[in-house]
Amino acid sequence: MSLSACTSTSTTPTTQPNALVARVMSHCTDIAAPELGPGTLCIDNGFRMKRDDFSFANYGRSPRADDNVTAQTLIDLLGYDTVCVPGPTNECVVRPTAVQLLESWNTALAGGRCEGLAALSTRLHMSLDEPQQFSRTANRTSDLSSRDPDVAEAVVYWWATQLIDEVKRAASDSRLKSPLQLVDELIQGLSHKLGYTLGLYFESQGHAVTPFAVTQRDDFFVIHAYDNNFPGKRREILVSKITNTWTYLGASTGVDGTPIDWTGAKGSFELTSMSSRQGPFTCPFCRVPNEDTPTVISLASRDAQQPGFLRVTSRQGVAEMTPSGFTTTIKDATFSVSKGAGGLATLTLPSSVVDFDIEVTRRSADVPSGDVVMSVEKPGFARLQLAGNLATHAWDETSLPVISARKAGITVLAPPLQSISVSIARNGTLARKRLDAAEEFHISRISDQSITISVKGVSVDSTATLPIATSNISEHVDIAMNNNELVLTTAAPTSVRARKARTANFIPRLRQSPRSTTTSTTVASIEISEPD
Numbered sequence: 001m002s003l004s005a006c007t008s009t010s011t012t013p014t015t016q017p018n019a020l021v022a023r024v025m026s027h028c029t030d031i032a033a034p035e036l037g038p039g040t041l042c043i044d045n046g047f048r049m050k051r052d053d054f055s056f057a058n059y060g061r062s063p064r065a066d067d068n069v070t071a072q073t074l075i076d077l078l079g080y081d082t083v084c085v086p087g088p089t090n091e092c093v094v095r096p097t098a099v100q101l102l103e104s105w106n107t108a109l110a111g112g113r114c115e116g117l118a119a120l121s122t123r124l125h126m127s128l129d130e131p132q133q134f135s136r137t138a139n140r141t142s143d144l145s146s147r148d149p150d151v152a153e154a155v156v157y158w159w160a161t162q163l164i165d166e167v168k169r170a171a172s173d174s175r176l177k178s179p180l181q182l183v184d185e186l187i188q189g190l191s192h193k194l195g196y197t198l199g200l201y202f203e204s205q206g207h208a209v210t211p212f213a214v215t216q217r218d219d220f221f222v223i224h225a226y227d228n229n230f231p232g233k234r235r236e237i238l239v240s241k242i243t244n245t246w247t248y249l250g251a252s253t254g255v256d257g258t259p260i261d262w263t264g265a266k267g268s269f270e271l272t273s274m275s276s277r278q279g280p281f282t283c284p285f286c287r288v289p290n291e292d293t294p295t296v297i298s299l300a301s302r303d304a305q306q307p308g309f310l311r312v313t314s315r316q317g318v319a320e321m322t323p324s325g326f327t328t329t330i331k332d333a334t335f336s337v338s339k340g341a342g343g344l345a346t347l348t349l350p351s352s353v354v355d356f357d358i359e360v361t362r363r364s365a366d367v368p369s370g371d372v373v374m375s376v377e378k379p380g381f382a383r384l385q386l387a388g389n390l391a392t393h394a395w396d397e398t399s400l401p402v403i404s405a406r407k408a409g410i411t412v413l414a415p416p417l418q419s420i421s422v423s424i425a426r427n428g429t430l431a432r433k434r435l436d437a438a439e440e441f442h443i444s445r446i447s448d449q450s451i452t453i454s455v456k457g458v459s460v461d462s463t464a465t466l467p468i469a470t471s472n473i474s475e476h477v478d479i480a481m482n483n484n485e486l487v488l489t490t491a492a493p494t495s496v497r498a499r500k501a502r503t504a505n506f507i508p509r510l511r512q513s514p515r516s517t518t519t520s521t522t523v524a525s526i527e528i529s530e531p532d
Contacts, residue, residue: 020180021241027187028216036224037236039217043187044224045125047212050232052125056146058117058228060304060340061110067152069105073160074098076502082283084498085428085474092498093474096430097285100375100385100423104344105160107300107373107387111340115197116159117228118208122195122274125212129154161277162208162338165284170276171199172336178266179239179246183221185271187214198225199270199339200237200248202262203325204309206339207251209235211271252341255305289379295349295405296377297358304341306370307363309395312347314356321345322395323363351379357401360390365397378405380445382429382468386412388420412441424451428469431488433479453479455486462486 028042036044047053062068071094074083084092094102123129124141131138134150144151161167174182189196190212198211213224223237229252238247246269251262287293299321301307310321317329326335326345330353338344349356358376362369369391376384386402392415393399404411414420414435422441423432427449435441436457444452446468454463464486469475478489 020178020184020244024180024184024187024221025216027184027191028214033213033215036213036215036234037217037222039215039222042214042216042221043190044213045190045193047125047210047226049226049234051140051142052212053121053142053210053226053231054117054144054146054228055142055231057231058112058114059146060112061106062152064149064152066149067156068109069102069156069160071098071102071496072498073153073157074102075498076157077160077164077279077281078283079280079501080498082286086472087495089500090498091495093493093495095471095474096425096428096476097383099430100383100425101285103385103387104298104300104373104375105163107302108338108340108342108344109156109159110300110302111304111338111342112229113155113159113340114228115162115199115208115339116155116157118197118210118226119158119161119274119277120155121210121226121228122197123158125210126193126195126274128195128274158277161281162272163284163344164281166281167272167276168336171270171272174270174272175267178244179264179269180221180241180244182269182271183214183223183239186211186223189271189273190214195274196271198223198237199272200246200251200262200264201268201270201337202251202264204307204321204323204337204345205252205341206337206343207262208339209237211237285383289377291379292351293379294351295353295356295379296375297347297349298344298375299360300344300373301342301370302372303370306368307342308369308372308374308391309361309363310345310347310374311359311361311395311399312349312356313359313401314349314353316353319347319349320395321347322361355406358403358405359393359399359401361393361395361397361399362391363394365394374402376403376405376410378410381410381443382424382426382446382451384410384412384443385423385425386420387423388414389418390415390420392416392418408445410443412443414439414441424453424466426451426468427471428473429466429475429477430493431466431477431479453486455479455481460484464488 031041033041071092080089083098087093121141131140131144134144134148138144196211197208200207209225209227211223211225215222219241220238225235227235245265248262250259252260254260299308299310312319319328319330319333332350334348336346369389371389373387390402402413412422414437416438419436422435440456442454449468451466453466462485474493475490476493480487
């Protein structure tokens with residue numbers, strides 16, 4: 001992901017519009033659009049603030065557990081058999097890797113539900129869903145309340161779709177296009193009554209809004225959007241005709257309340273169509289790794305104001321997530337980040353990177369760090385997940401690795417003054433251990449459906465063998481010390497209530513005709529080309 005470039009705010013043209021700008025302008029009119037500010041109209045799908053937006057602002061993790069990502073969310077996304085071990089379909093014993101996924105995704109949810117609010121508001125405007133499905137007294141989107149469990153459940157479902165491979169791939173493909181190309185695509189799509197969410201990335205953050213109109217104004221195409229951080233207010237994203245870059249003035253605020261402008265170019269701007277969110281979806285935790293499978297490392301922060309950052313050091317180079325963004329010198333390594341402050345950052349390492357160290361850092365030595373959840377999926381090993389305050393140093397300082405991964409084993413080192421939680425999941429087994437400060441936990445490669453584990457501390461050095469259950473059952477193993485010996489205690493997990501996966505993209509509904517759209521009389525072409 002490229003996160004770079006700034007755009008000029010000059011209103012005096014310095015060059016003649018190139019072929020791509022001319023193409024976008026061919027879809028526009030000379031009709032004024034007073035409701036959309038100065039400029040002339042290119043497209044307007046009729047979405048209006050204080051009617052089609054939610055009246056409540058974007059929010060993070062809810063104190064009410066059922067309003068967050070639940071086993072039912074995963075069942076609705078992926079199906080009962082994928083998420084639950086075989087059993088009565090009115091209850092679910094969640095598979096071990098899905099248990100880890102729930103903790104990771106719920107941690108990322110703390111950064112906000114912008115993707116879910118953007119997607120659901122788009123669906124409601126397109127009449128793919130109706131307000132009455134959530135509340136009999138609601139006549140429009142703005143009548144809905146975040147306190148309604150059905151609304152919260154729908155928002156979190158659509159938020160979670162951004163983490164599904166099919167949706168991630170559609171978003172990633174769109175980032176290969178320049179901002180002007182995406183303006184052209186947006187105009188044509190809205191003119192054909194398609195719906196989109198618009199993703200923006202700046203430094204190490206991502207955000208999603210609902211685009212509904214485009215105008216042209218001096219040197220810019222202006223994308224008009226509903227930003228769920230600012231309910232009731234029409235927001236503008238400027239795309240420069242000259243530099244082919246984008247600017248979102250006052251996109252966020254600093255800790256001191258100062259507005260922060262977001263800017264970027266190709267690679268930091270995306271359109272995700274609603275059609276890409278139609279299931280069935282591929283399970284993100286069901287892959288069977290082999291030696292050619294890449295290693296996937298993810299990090300989510302429990303507190304958006306105290307996020308964690310990531311540094312991975314290997315013989316092939318260094319990949320790093322800092323407050324300024326993502327950098328890597330490891331060939332074929334890629335970063336991605338979900339929308340939301342302190343959301344889920346994912347680093348994918350090629351299979352050639354076998355030995356590496358992972359550090360978790362914080363914004364500065366003067367800013368306290370918060371808890372994070374970090375996951376590591378390395379071929380030949382169980383899925384490893386850590387939770388706790390892992391950041392001992394600032395991102396620009398040298399710190400001790402919390403994980404050292406080698407061909408034969410992975411070692412977890414708890415910070416000197418912090419205890420952390422460790423879990424490993426494979427097939428039907430989920431094993432957990434609470435590591436004391438400065439304690440080491442070593443995990444071997446899987447051999448004969450078992451894992452050799454060991455714990456080393458000031459007065460402890462003990463080894464045990466962890467059997468791996470088949471995938472058709474689920475067992476939880478508590479790893480503890482007793483008289484300086486590792487003791488494994490196995491228990492059957494409890495089930496949670498479940499219902500049949502909802503159909504027709506989460507909420508049953510009758511499709512109705514979308515609301516009217518205003519556009520130019522020019523017939524839009526679907527050809528997209530770059531200037532010579």
